[in-house]
Amino acid sequence: MIEVAAAIIYNHEGRILIARRRQGKSQAGLWEFPGGKLEDGEDAPACLRRELMEEMGIAILPYAAFGVNEHNYDGFTIRLIAWEAEYLEGRITLSDHDAFRWVTAEELDGFAFAPADIPFVNRLLEPLR
Numbered sequence: 001m002i003e004v005a006a007a008i009i010y011n012h013e014g015r016i017l018i019a020r021r022r023q024g025k026s027q028a029g030l031w032e033f034p035g036g037k038l039e040d041g042e043d044a045p046a047c048l049r050r051e052l053m054e055e056m057g058i059a060i061l062p063y064a065a066f067g068v069n070e071h072n073y074d075g076f077t078i079r080l081i082a083w084e085a086e087y088l089e090g091r092i093t094l095s096d097h098d099a100f101r102w103v104t105a106e107e108l109d110g111f112a113f114a115p116a117d118i119p120f121v122n123r124l125l126e127p128l129r
C-alpha cells in the first residue's frame with residue numbers, strides 16, 4: 001500500500017488549489033489536490049508542507065484532516081490522506097504539474113480528477129447541492 005497525502009489548500013478568497021499532472025507522470029492529464037508520497041517517519045501534514053515547497057514553491061499550513069480514501073489502481077493500491085490547508089506564501093512554480101487553478105468549490109465539477117480524488121471532490125460539492 002502506497003501512502004499519499006493530498007492538500008485541499010484554500011487561499012484568502014476561499015478558493016481551492018488544484019493542479020494537473022503532467023505528461024510522463026502516473027495519472028497524466030488528470031487534476032488532483034497537490035501532495036505526494038509519505039516518506040519514512042513523516043505524517044501527512046509534514047509531508048504536505050515538504051511536497052508543496054518542493055513541487056510548487058509555496059508554504060502552506062495543514063490544519064484539519066479531511067478524509068482517507070483507498071483506491072485500487074491497475075496493480076497497486078494507494079491510501080490517499082487528504083488534509084485541508086491554508087495557503088501562506090510563495091509564488092507557484094510548477095514542476096510535477098503542467099497547469100494549476102484556484103477554483104471555487106462549485107467549479108470543481110468541471111475538471112477530470114484522478115479517480116482516487118473523486119470521493120473528496122464529491123464531499124466538497126455536497127453542501128452546494
Ligand SMILES: Nc1nc2c([nH]c(=O)n2[C@H]2C[C@H](O)[C@@H](COP(=O)(O)OP(=O)(O)OP(=O)(O)O)O2)c(=O)[nH]1
Binds near residue numbers: 027035116117
Ligand atoms: N499527489 C497526489 N497524488 C495522487 C492524488 N490522487 C492520486 O490518485 N494520486 C496518485 C498519483 C500517484 O500514483 C501517487 C502520488 O505520486 P506522487 O505525486 O508522489 O508522484 P511520484 O512522482 O512520486 O510518483 P509517480 O508519478 O512516478 O507515480 O498518488 C492526489 O490528489 N495527489
